[in-house]
Amino acid sequence: VSIxxxxxxxxxxxxxxxxxxxxELVFLEKADAGELRELRASIADRLLAGDREHFERMxxxxxxxxxxxxxxxxxxxxxxQLSGRxxxxxxxxxxxxxxSRFPAAFLADIATVIDLRALGPLLDRMDAARVVEVTRxxxxxxDWVTMGAFGGRIQDDALVQVxxxxxxxxxxxxxxxxxxxxxxxxxxxxxxxxxxRELLRAAGExxxxxxxxxxxxxxxxxxxxRVARILGEFTQERRDAFAVKLLEDAALLSAARRLVDSSPSxxxxxxxxxxxxx
Amino acid sequence: xxxxxxxTADAEERQAVEIAAAIATALQRVPPGLRxxxxxxxxx
Numbered sequence: 001v002s003i004x005x006x007x008x009x010x011x012x013x014x015x016x017x018x019x020x021x022x023x024e025l026v027f028l029e030k031a032d033a034g035e036l037r038e039l040r041a042s043i044a045d046r047l048l049a050g051d052r053e054h055f056e057r058m059x060x061x062x063x064x065x066x067x068x069x070x071x072x073x074x075x076x077x078x079x080x081q082l083s084g085r086x087x088x089x090x091x092x093x094x095x096x097x098x099x100s101r102f103p104a105a106f107l108a109d110i111a112t113v114i115d116l117r118a119l120g121p122l123l124d125r126m127d128a129a130r131v132v133e134v135t136r137x138x139x140x141x142x143d144w145v146t147m148g149a150f151g152g153r154i155q156d157d158a159l160v161q162v163x164x165x166x167x168x169x170x171x172x173x174x175x176x177x178x179x180x181x182x183x184x185x186x187x188x189x190x191x192x193x194x195x196x197r198e199l200l201r202a203a204g205e206x207x208x209x210x211x212x213x214x215x216x217x218x219x220x221x222x223x224x225x226r227v228a229r230i231l232g233e234f235t236q237e238r239r240d241a242f243a244v245k246l247l248e249d250a251a252l253l254s255a256a257r258r259l260v261d262s263s264p265s266x267x268x269x270x271x272x273x274x275x276x277x278x
Numbered sequence: 279x280x281x282x283x284x285x286t287a288d289a290e291e292r293q294a295v296e297i298a299a300a301i302a303t304a305l306q307r308v309p310p311g312l313r314x315x316x317x318x319x320x321x322x
Contacts (some may be wrong), residue, residue, distance in 0.1 A: 017289075017308055018285050018288075018289045019288065019289055019292060019293075020288075021283060024285065025285075027281055028282070039282075043286055043289070046286065047286075047289060047290060050290050050293060050294065051294065058319050058320065061315075061318055061319045062319065067317065069312075069315075072292070072312075073308070073312060073315065073316060073319065076307070076308070076309075077304045077307060077308040077312065077316050078300070078304050078319075078320075079300050079304060081297065081300040081302065082297065082300045082301065082304060082320075085297070198318060214314055255303070277316075
């Protein structure tokens with residue numbers, strides 16, 4: 001039995017919190033995604049609680065220093081490991097002030113250490129160019145989980161630039177682990193047909209069909225219909241390859257039900273694949 | 279769940295080691311003029 005996509009996405013995020021390879025968490029593959037999300041939050045709290053007193057003292061002392069000095073100490077003395085822990089304890093206002101003083105690469109370093117739940121509110125306070133800069137660094141590092149933690153919170157002007165900057169593979173990988181999935185329709189709306197084509201091609205060429213189906217299944221009926229339309233423009237060979245992959249995985253096929261219902265050409269490809277297999 | 283507890287304990291231990299190393303590094307690389315503030319900041 002395959003791992004449900006939402007469970008796999010949660011395992012990737014949990015692995016990030018535990019700082020282990022997600023394959024080490026395979027024993028949790030049957031767990032419910034919602035329960036894994038709660039588990040991740042409680043483990044993040046537990047890790048944050050370790051030495052918390054120490055970091056609270058650092059934050060308190062830092063508050064008494066001029067912002068420029070505190071930022072210089074954070075970047076050049078404390079480093080990302082310590083600064084990220086302290087940053088997790090700062091208010092959004094304080095964090096925004098620090099963020100404005102750091103170069104993008106150091107901010108990206110901090111983003112990989114900080115409690116990811118603190119990142120969302122920070123984004124509302126950062127200008128678009130800065131968000132794009134940091135996202136570019138994270139994309140170069142292929143840090144999809146960190147990007148996914150804030151991807152759904154990026155403001156529109158930055159989001160348009162980020163989408164333009166990322167290729168189909170990166171968009172799928174980030175979308176798969178996106179923390180706030182409520183804007184997926186809006187995000188899909190920002191993809192032009194060519195970008196959506198690129199994304200669907202990447203699904204087939206990079207074995208990212210499960211990621212794609214998980215994303216498509218979160219879209220509105222209109223969003224699913226648009227994906228179906230683009231899929232209908234693909235070559236039959238490409239759709240047949242999709243169909244074969246779907247038939248290999250019952251959970252995936254089930255998750256793809258809305259897409260299959262919206263796409264006569266994909267349904268036909270599945271019928272052909274079934275006939276060949278019979 | 280035992281395995282999860284072990285992984286969490288490992289993560290805590292690894293984090294403590296990383297933090298201790300980061301503190302030691304911070305104290306070494308801070309410019310002399312900022313050493314006092316840094317010590318206070320780190321509680322070292």
